[in-house]
Amino acid sequence: MSYGTEEGRLTVLSEVDISIANGETVAVVGPSGSGKTTLLLLLAGLEQCESGTIHIDGVSLAEMDADQLADTRRDRLGIVFQSFHLIPSLTALGNVALPLEIAGIPDAQSKARAMLEKVGLVKREKHYPTQLSGGEQQRVALARALVHSPKLVLADEPTGNLDLHTGERINELLFSLNREIGSTLLLVTHDESIAQRCQRVLRLQEGKLI
Numbered sequence: 001m002s003y004g005t006e007e008g009r010l011t012v013l014s015e016v017d018i019s020i021a022n023g024e025t026v027a028v029v030g031p032s033g034s035g036k037t038t039l040l041l042l043l044a045g046l047e048q049c050e051s052g053t054i055h056i057d058g059v060s061l062a063e064m065d066a067d068q069l070a071d072t073r074r075d076r077l078g079i080v081f082q083s084f085h086l087i088p089s090l091t092a093l094g095n096v097a098l099p100l101e102i103a104g105i106p107d108a109q110s111k112a113r114a115m116l117e118k119v120g121l122v123k124r125e126k127h128y129p130t131q132l133s134g135g136e137q138q139r140v141a142l143a144r145a146l147v148h149s150p151k152l153v154l155a156d157e158p159t160g161n162l163d164l165h166t167g168e169r170i171n172e173l174l175f176s177l178n179r180e181i182g183s184t185l186l187l188v189t190h191d192e193s194i195a196q197r198c199q200r201v202l203r204l205q206e207g208k209l210i
Contacts, residue, residue, distance in 0.1 A: 013035040013038055013039060013042070013049075013207045013208075014207050014208060015208055015209075016035075016039065016052075016204075016207075016208065016209055017209075018202065018209070020184060020186065021184075022151075022182065022184055023178065023182040023183070023184055024184055024185075024199055024200065025175065025178055025184075025185040025187070025197070025198040025199045025200075026184075026185065026186050026187070026198055026199065026200045026201075026202060027187050027188075027189055027194065027195035027196075027197075027198040027200070027201045027202065028040075028186065028187065028188045028189075028201075028202045028203075028204060029188075029189060029190065029192070029195050029201060029202070029203055029204070030203055030204035030205055031205065034204040034205050034206060034207065035204050035206075035207040036156070036188045036204055037081070037082075037156055037188065039188075039204070040079075040081070040154045040156050040186070040188060042054060043056075043154055043186065044073060044077060044079050044154055045061045045064070045069040045072065045073065048062070049062075056072065056076065056152065057076070057151075074099060074102060074103055074148075075103065075148075076150060076151050076152055077150050077151075077152050077153075077154060078145035078146050078148070078150035078152070078153040078154070078155075078183075079145055079153075079154050079155075080141060080142055080145045080153070080154070080155040080156060080158045081156045082156050082157055082160065084129070084137045084138060084140070084141040085141070086129040086137055086140060086141060086144075087129075088128065088129050088130065089128075090128070091125060091126050091127060091128055092116060092121060092124055092125050092126070092127055092128075092129075092132065092136075092140045092143075093109065093112055093113060093116065093125035093126065095129070095140055095141075095144055096112035096115055096116055096140060096143045096144045096147050097109050097111070097112035097147075098144070099144060099147065099148055100112065100147060100148060103148065105148070111147060112143070112147055113125060115143040115146060115147040116140075116143050118143070118173055119139040119140075119142055119143045119169070119170065119173065120139065120166065120169065121136060121139050121140060121143070124136060134161045135161045135162045135163065135166065138158070138159075138160075138161045138162060139162070139166070139170065142158060142170060142173070146173070146174075146177060149177065149181050149183070150183060151181075151182075151183055151184060152183065152184045152186070153174065153177065153178075153183055153184065153185045153186070153187075154186050155174065155185070155186070155187045155188065156188045157188055157189060157190065158170060158171075158174065158187070159171060159191075159194075171194060171197070174187070175197065185198070
């Protein structure tokens with residue numbers, strides 16, 4: 001994966017060959033700029049690789065059109081990136097319920113409320129994103145990503161803006177989802193203690209696995 005710059009092509013990822021089993025927990029670690037976030041963007045189908053292939057459940061992302069990619073993200077993936085992407089006009093409850101409502105899942109509001117309770121924000125369900133702190137917004141984004149019990153969770157520093165106690169609570173939620181429904185967890189983190197909780201640790205440096 002590379003990008004064009006005024007100085008030429010900037011290679012972000014190269015020669016990355018990995019296979020992740022269903023239900024596996026995998027940490028991705030490495031210094032800033034090593035390509036960790038780009039890897040998650042590629043796996044989510046939000047960026048397109050210039051060469052090579054990416055398969056989820058045996059289906060190539062390159063063979064999907066935009067609508068199919070959106071359906072895959074909605075139905076199979078839970079994506080937690082450092083930018084929260086909350087909808088300003090919706091409350092915390094509305095943001096969490098939205099993916100369920102789009103998918104036509106019944107009792108969306110009650111299921112969203114239960115997930116907000118798990119991340120400790122049920123008392124803030126009527127608040128809008130501008131009325132929430134950065135850490136609270138991050139927890140709403142986490143609740144939205146996990147509310148439909150996705151089979152694959154892609155998380156980029158999911159506890160980066162949280163205090164120690166809340167961060168531990170969120171980490172336990174991520175790993176409990178893995179235990180309860182067999183979801184696959186791919187977690188980008190700078191925290192070695194969190195990485196060591198995963199079954200496997202991948203280390204990126206200058207866009208390559210080391």
